[in-house]
Amino acid sequence: MDAIVKAALAKWPNVPHCYGWLGLDERGRWWMRDAAAQAAGPFAGPGASAASRGAELRHEGLIAFIGRNYEADAEGQWFFQNGPQRVYVELAATPWIWRVQPDATVRAHTGAPAGVPTAALLDEEGRLYLVTPLGVGLVHSQDVALAAEALEQGRWGLAEPAGVRADELPQRYGFERSPARRASASSASR
Incomplete structure (x- = not known):
């Protein structure tokens, strides 16, 4: 602040x-x-x-x-x-919108570094979310390809994205x- x-x-x-x-x-x-x-x-x-x-x-x-x-x-x-x-x-x-960089680092819409994702989620509309030390956030639509590439290459050490309903996110992630x-x-x- x-x-x-x-x-x-x-x-x-x-x-x-x-x-x-x-x-x-x-x-x-x-x-x-x-x-x-x-x-x-x-x-x-x-x-x-x-x-x-x-x-x-x-x-x-x-x-x-x-x-x-x-x-x-x-x-x-x-x-x-x-x-x-x-x-x-x-x-x-979500409270965070993630921007995925070409080197697979993740930054928030505020510019803050998000840290290494700990989980990936895919909702019923095909939107991709990442859970990071900052919290849960939606991957910016322009960066979904970079995130998919990072996931496929194992750059974050994550499994396939888990399914989630978008309306469950607020309760699940507070x-x-x-x-x-x-x-x-x-x-x-x-």
């Missing part, structure tokens, strides 16, 4: 959390979801549309800042710590795809 973020947290410790305004898609792109995008539907899954995605963030400095301050809370909800405010992230797939939906359900039950 950036030092400036830690200082802001210390100065303003009780800023309310933000839900629904930031999304991470299947290709590791960040999306800003204004009120109109949120009103158009969920970020991902049933009812999602191009309008509900919002606007793709393209500012390299902002994207790098988000990546350096991206982490999960104790309930597996991923967030970006924006100064004193925690901005929870809506996930289209992450929440929609903190906004969870927060809304929690406040409705009070």
Whole structure:
């Protein structure tokens, strides 16, 4: 976490959390979801549309800042710590999107090294996931061929990918795809 973020947290410790305004898609792109995008539907899954995605963030400095301050809370909800405010992230797939390099190293969409994969998973739609020391992540669609080659050559020492249902991943690997939906359900039950 950036030092400036830690200082802001210390100065303003009780800023309310933000839900629904930031999304991470299947290709590791960040999306800003204004009120109109949120009103158009969920970020991902049933009812999602191009309008509900919002606007793709393209500012390299902002994207790098988000990546350096991206982490999960104790309930597996991923967030970006924006100064004193925690901005929870809506996930289209998994908290990590992996970029496989030609030398078979794996990096996260944030640029962080993922470490050596410990398992490979293939879902019902043929999407490839890797489990690494950072956690579970979807392999970027442009890197599936590199990942398949690394698996075939035994570069990670893994067996064939195990089958998995995509909807089982959050429970199995302890992450929440929609903190906004969870927060809304929690406040409705009070």
